[in-house]
Amino acid sequence: MVGDRALVIAVDGPAASGKGTIAEGLASAYSLPYLDTGLLYRAAAARALRLGLDLSHGGEVARAAREIDPQGLSAEAHALRTAEVGATASRIAALPEVRAALLSLQTDFARQPGGAVLDGRDIGTVIAPFAPAKLFVTAAPEVRAHRRHLQHQARGEALTHEQVLADILARDARDSGRADAPLTPASDAVLLDTTHLSIEAAADAARRIVDTALAKGF
16 A cells, blocks of 8 residues: 555466566565465366366356455465466366356456566566556576476475476467457556566566556556
């Protein structure tokens, strides 16, 4: 919150671009609640897999999505970050019924008093187009694949760099090519390329972007 105004920060970008780390850091820096919207889709994906649902049936998956308890997402975060769940989340995120089922939860979070930080793929364009501070975080596919490969290794998942890169490229194509809320920068979003940035440098750059928005008086 800045004065009597709510500060909403929208952070979008493709998989493994660093947007989650950046968004979480911004939430801490500006004392704002944070929502990783990707975890909502991962939770829906995990539930759909657990129930053996037809992943092409939007209605079935949407019903599973509506049963998610967002308050419990943090506790589940580690289990939701597997390669299988991530790939499934990307698939079901293209289903309009699933996006509609999760829309109100995200918009309510963005509109809470005082403001919030949300990261995802359509925050600045669909969920919170009114956000005064919008970032589109990206990085070269090979760099994003390397980061994600290290994460999989840390969890003991036996995936090659080539497999991870192929998954990254496939997810990019699905996210950017879907008809409903495709991954694309908002017209007023500031591009932050983290290809050659350390975590600390990327965080500093993100704060400068937000501070610039604050200086404009939004």
